[in-house]
Amino acid sequence: MAQALSQPAAGAGNLKWAIAITVALGTFMDVLDNSSVSVALQYIGGNLGASQDDATWVITILLVAKAVTLPTAGYLATVVGRSRLFTIALVAYGVSSLLCGLSSSLPMLLAMRAMQGVCGGIIPPIGQAILKDAFPAEERGQAFALYGVATVVAPTVGPLLCGWLVDNYSWHWVFFVNVPVALLTAFLVTALVKDPPELIKDKAAAWAKGLSIDYIGLGLLGVGLSALQYVLSRGERFDWFSSNTILYPAIVAVVLLVAGIVWEMYTENPLLDLSLFRNRTFSASIAVMFVVGALLYGTTTQLPQFLQTFLGYRAVDSGLAITPGGIALIFLMPIVGWLTGKIQARWLIMFGLIVSACSCYYYAHILSINIDFTTVAKSRVFQSIGLGFLFVPINVAAYVGLAKSKTNQAATFINLFQTLGGSFGIAAIETVLARRAQFHQSRIIDHLTFTNPDYANGLRQIANGVFGHVNSSAVDATQQAQGVIYRSVIQQATTIAYDDAFYLLTIVCVVSIGLVFFMKANKPGESEGDSAAA
Structure with a gap:
């Protein structure tokens, strides 16, 4: 070329x-x-x-x-x-x-x-x-x-x-x-x-x-990635690999993707130029971009769901709660863009990962059914600061040491990994929410027995206070009170599961900081090397 x-x-x-x-x-x-x-x-x-x-x-x-x-x-x-x-x-x-x-x-x-x-x-x-x-x-x-x-x-x-x-x-x-x-x-x-x-x-x-179209590579990678996206988007709905509906596509995805990667490594005219991964800065950059996709799409899809399901927000209200984060990014992005000409991209990425880890940890501590609109908005702004210091420096760092002839291929990988990161992030958070909510629910229910005086007194007060004035028997009032308590248990268990999901994202951000040290130092304002190949 x-x-x-x-x-x-x-x-x-x-x-x-x-x-x-x-x-x-x-x-x-x-x-x-x-x-x-x-x-x-x-x-x-x-x-x-x-x-x-x-x-x-x-x-x-x-x-x-x-x-x-x-x-x-x-x-x-x-x-x-x-x-x-x-x-x-x-x-x-x-x-x-x-x-x-x-x-x-x-x-x-x-x-x-x-x-x-x-x-x-x-x-x-x-x-x-x-x-x-x-x-x-x-x-x-x-x-x-x-x-x-x-x-x-x-x-x-x-x-x-x-x-x-x-x-x-x-x-x-x-x-x-x-x-x-x-x-x-x-x-x-x-x-x-x-x-x-x-x-x-x-x-x-x-x-x-x-x-000369790489039909074999296109078939292997196209079908493999499609199967992977199907598994990630439908996995939790079908209880993952306990269902053949997910197990078989997962096997297809693994086999075809591995075969596709091997084929692309040795074919004469590959669809994807895997030689780019010999550049350690590029490899580390797109790995961090994968994490950015998980953070961005995982939280953006699940936070409005929490607000609508447990706090009764309308769709437009839940959108308003996370919009301040977007507004903050509009003002922050130009500043970060200017900083990339003054500071090495890898240090900006490290700062972004640290802020993202802190914001996810903060979410895990403040998220509850009593959280107010203002706190949600401020928390989203906090998280957006971390994202702002990630996206721009990653895109700058990814091209360091790459010839301009590699631009199309590099851009393809960057967007592919961001998309896959988003799919993995959404799937991981949905799975954590489902599994951990069940776990916490069973732990809470274990304490809701009549041998627990707090439970017995609470049940009696709800039955007498809420349903006692209604023309119903004591048995009916008790059953209705148990229903109220059970709904509260579900809310509490799910809220704690959301906390667990943000703890997981915190760990991912902290671990990802190690990727920064694989990136080569770059002269601020420099994006590609002089060589014609990576």
Whole structure:
């Protein structure tokens, strides 16, 4: 592959910030949609006559389709052209969003969500590659700060926007809102973004020698990642490996992914360039990005669920509670972007991991059924500070020592690991909540016996105070009082399980600090090496 220019992409020039805003807008739309649809699932299921379990396929099918496409993004950018591929993906995303909103049946909606997933596997990595090549090294941290606002803030404001649309209009508008954004972004990409001459030469060379598609690698990795996403998204629902519904896809995922990695290591024209992992800074960076995905998506999906289930928040109210964190990131990201030009990226990443660990530990101590709105909002701001000091420096550090010809492949890996981290994070937290809630419930119930005077007195007071004035027998009043206590037990057990989940995230953040020491020192403002290969 021809070596790329060491200067910003052709056509960038003074338009580079317009390009940055355009790329961030497209990514914001994709991430926003991924994170917000879960709020509307019960409305979608009710309107289309589907069960809650069937409605969850609206999320699962997108993750599966995205897993198939993500590994191909770098290759497709070479043979189709980066800006053209980005434009096609945006237009297709807008069309599929329109058809999602117009869907009159669950199968139609799932088909269109699959198309969204295919496009969503292309938009973030190609957008990031365009952004990286549009800016000189000394300004790249600020550019990634803008991109980070789109990637990190979108999951925060997604539930709020979706909740407002569902409460005031209908679930259809969760998809309709994407259409003008997608088409506007596609128009701006066509007007502003041009591929560098070296990428144009690479494309011409690829067509001249005949397209050599790694069909075997695509099949192994595509199906393997799809099976993995299915296992992660449905595992807890089917009690993991105790069910063949999860066990068999898990076996398929492991076998095909291992086979795919081995194939990619030895084939002549691999779909994914695994030689990038020889760069220890790149490997450590994407490992930390995996953790960032787990933190971001794991907490963003479960915290609103806690607020709605146990505190009675409406969807829009739960979104409002976590929105201050997104606002904080909007102001913080430019500062972090500026700091990447002054301080080594690895030390900023270490600081971000320490703050993230402290915020998760803080969550584990303050989360309860008595927590108020203000405390939730402040806690989210605390957590967002850690995320802000992670996303931008990771994206800067990941490219240290990599030739510009590796940009497409590096961006593909960064987004793939962030996506997988989010899926693993959500699955891990859901599992911890389910298992630990059962454990704590059994421990609490062990103490609720009539030999326990506190329980006996509490039961008597509830039966007399709440139900005694109702025309019911003593037996009925006691049974109703036991129901009240049992509901309280479930609330307490689940709340403690949430604490356990945040303790787990704390441990993950602390352990991840060790990855920083595998990163090489970089001169602030430097992003890639001079060599043509990693």
